[in-house]
Amino acid sequence: MTSRDQNALRVGQFSAYYGDRHTAVQELIASDCEVLTGDYLAELTMLVLRKNQMRGGVGYAEGFLHQVRDNLADIKARGIKLVTNAGGLEPEACATRLRELTAELGIDLDIIAVSGDNQIDSLTELREAGATFANIDTGEILDIDKQPVLTANAYLGAWPIVAALRQGADIVICPRVTDAALVIGAAAWKFDWAADDWDALAGALVAGHVIECGCQATGGNYANFDDFADLGLPGMPIAEIRADGSAVITKSHGSGGVVDIGTVTAQLLYEVGSRYYHNPDVIADLASTELERVGPDRVLVKATKGLPPTAQLKLSLAxxxxxxxxxxxxxxxxxxxxxxxxxxxxxxxxxxxxxxxxxxxxxxxxxxxxxxxxxxxxxxxxxxxxxxxxxxxxxxxxxxxxxxxxxxxxxxxxxxxxxxxxxxxxxxQWPTLIPKAVVEQAIVLADGTRIGVPWPASGTELPPPDTEPVDDTPVVVAGPVVSTRLDAFIGTRSGDKAGLANLGVWAETDDAFEWLRAFLTVDKLKELLTEARDLTVHRHVFPKLRAMNFLVHGWLEEGVASSTRVDAQAKGLGEFLGSMTVEAPARLVS
CATH class of the missing domain: 3.30.70 (Alpha-Beta Plaits)
Incomplete structure (x- = not known):
């Protein structure tokens, strides 16, 4: 299959962060996307917006308005839906300003806001409901009576987005939702999925995760960039999502970059933890996910199994x-x-x-x-x-x-x-868990009407265990060996989650993966990354992706906003690991 599935929903990601390139919206409109999604809210961005509020500014991503202004007429004419979290700390104010802008331009678009994430005034009530504010990574308890909390935002899910689209929204302005919820919501609306269509929802979650960081799925920040003669400026990513949740990942028409198994694998590993990737609406089992190249710059992401979500919700405090x-x-x-x-x-x-x-x-x-x-x-x-x-x-x-x-x-x-x-x-930054039931999701219409959106049914109270066996037996190499840089045949991708460094590694062949799995144990990683020797490190294995993910606790101290590291988001950690000289089978390098 090399051409587009006409029954699929074509979703283009026009923003990966606050400050992404402004031409992306035009690129994706010209690439016949039916839905545009934009992510503006890195963990640090919420704090930046709060500081802007404290100086008398707005608490939403003003750059979004400049980015879409000249494209609103095309969005209207083509019937495109746009879903974004540019609302930040003030989604209703952002929606109001966008309505004013469309009125000035004489463009009639239905704009609906999502609310419910902001818990800054509800911390005492959350504690009374059972929240301990224990740090997800360290287990430490935050005393909210002693620490001056600046922001407290729960990660909402996809169903308010579905509700807004069912109400006829052309543009949905979200606050803090999970990055992939933008895509899940659009797909669940398009295909009328039920709240317990776990596999379909999980498939959309994975597709959303692949495209949420923009060009990182199309050749940007790619460890194996030098495998290609000229990547130029990588195109914005597109997910063609099918009714069963599987999706083909591709990119905008006539653009630079590349979409292949490697670029998609790299992004799949980015900022995830174990095989169980949690979202408020579904848990995706990444150990079940399969990738298949189905044409030039086209990779099919399929077979992801979904599980019911937990009854807990991530709350990000600062x-x-x-x-x-x-x-x-x-x-x-x-x-x-x-x-x-x-x-x-x-x-x-x-x-x-x-x-x-x-x-x-x-x-x-x-x-x-x-x-x-x-x-x-x-x-x-x-x-x-x-x-x-x-x-x-x-x-x-x-x-x-x-x-x-x-x-x-x-x-x-x-x-x-x-x-x-x-x-x-x-x-x-302080990531913690709170009872989902105490957070009230809602949509807010243009006339101020608020419509509550219930949470879907939950599964177990605790995250399912990561049962993937890890074989830490010493590696035995058959045949001749050579001294080589690890990145001569292994790819890497790294990033941050609060104080964690997330370090993904993958191989392109089964042979290379079996060697990598046996060689790169937690102990070996600590030997190579000497600064991690006294830190807690967990390893998670994804055989179908020929990949592993390492979580290095404390590498970034307390997170990007306060880290004293020069690379406060661990963006270069994977490249540092890849530069290490190792003894490896000659057959893998040649």
Whole structure:
């Protein structure tokens, strides 16, 4: 099969994050999409929107309005449905502003908002209903009476979107819903699925997960990018969803990039945990998912089994963690170690010992060649990150000014990247679970009418166990071996979930996967990633995808908003692992 299934629903993802390219909407309209979905809400974005509110701004993604403004007439003319979570903290206000915009343009579109996620004023009631606010990853309990909570948003599901579309909505403005709910809702509406059509819902969940991060499914951020002569600018992803929930993943017409088994596998692994991928409406068993290439830039995602969801709902909290500051200093030429040692001594004397801060990280980046090559290749950077609940410890006066004042008293060639900066408030993200029954989902019509949307039936109270056996016996290699970089024949994809680093690896052949599965145990991963040696690491195996997923707890400390790492979202962790030299069977490399 190389052509489109005319009975399938063609869903195009026009935004993967707040700031994605504005031409995506036009690309997908020109590619005959029936539904456009847009995700604007990374975990960090909710905190960014809240800070904007605190400064007197809006709590929704204003960029969405600019992105769709010039496309509203085409959306109307073609009868396209648009579903987005651009509503952020203020979905009703976003819907109101969009209605004003369509009125100004003389375009008649029915716009309905979804509400119910915001629990900032209900934390006491949630606690009385049984919520302990235990961190999903660490088990720690958050004392909401002592921590100034900034945001508290439950991850809603797909059925309010279905309800809005059944009410005749052309555009659905959502707050915090799960990323894939945008796609599940559109598919469930199109095919009139029941709330217990678990396999179909799970299939749409997987399809939604594949396209939710935009071009990461079409060649962007792809470990094996150099397998292709010229990826150019990858096209926006499209899911052609069928009535049974299976879907063909493809991309916008005439665009760059590629869709193949590898790009889809990489995105399937992105930011998931075990084989059981939880959504408020269904659990997808990723160990059942199968991929099949069915034509150029066309991959069929099929056979996913669905399970009833739990009676719990993820709640993402963010509270004030303190203040942070950063200084970056250049080190050029030779004697880098000696320069760094002297600089470290001076910085400690100027601002205090690292252990005196709540968090402190000293990172040296480079150089490539300390005494040869170009000027840039002979330059290293020292990035000094500090955070503390005491604002004064990391203030401009007591931190960045004091380091900058070393300028003529320090190492030869001392310079900083930017002028000394003020301290910045940072938030800590706290993922937890709450009883689903206490969260009231609703849709809000243009006249203000609110219509409640019930939750579907739940299954077990606890997540099902991950029963995939893990074989940690030592690897025995038959035949000759060679020293090679791991990424010569293994793909990687990494990212963040709160304080976790999510590290997926996959192979393209059964032979390579069997070697990878035996070789890359938790202990071996810790040996390769020395900074993970004292961290908790879990491994999950997906044989049908020839893939494994590692969860590295604490790699990002308390999450992207407060992490002192230079790569605060672990985007490059997979590439770092791939660069490691290993002993592998020669047959796999050749």
């Amino acid at each position: 509270y004030e963690g303190g203040y942070r500051n950063q200084v970056t200093i250049g080190l050029t030429g030779g004697r880098i170690e000696q320069k760094e040692a002297w600089l470290r001594q001076q910085v400690t004397a100027a601002v205090g010992a690292p252990e005196s801060f709540d968090g402190f990280r000293w990172t040296r980046i480079g150089p490539v060649t300390p005494t040869a090559g170009s000027y840039d290749e002979s330059t290293a950077f020292i990035v000094i990150n500090a955070k503390d609940k005491d604002r004064g410890r990391v203030s401009r006066v007591n931190f960045s000014d004091r380091i900058t004042q070393l300028g003529t008293s320090s190492i030869p060639g001392f310079y900083t990247f930017t002028p000394p900066a003020k301290e910045r408030l940072f938030g800590v």
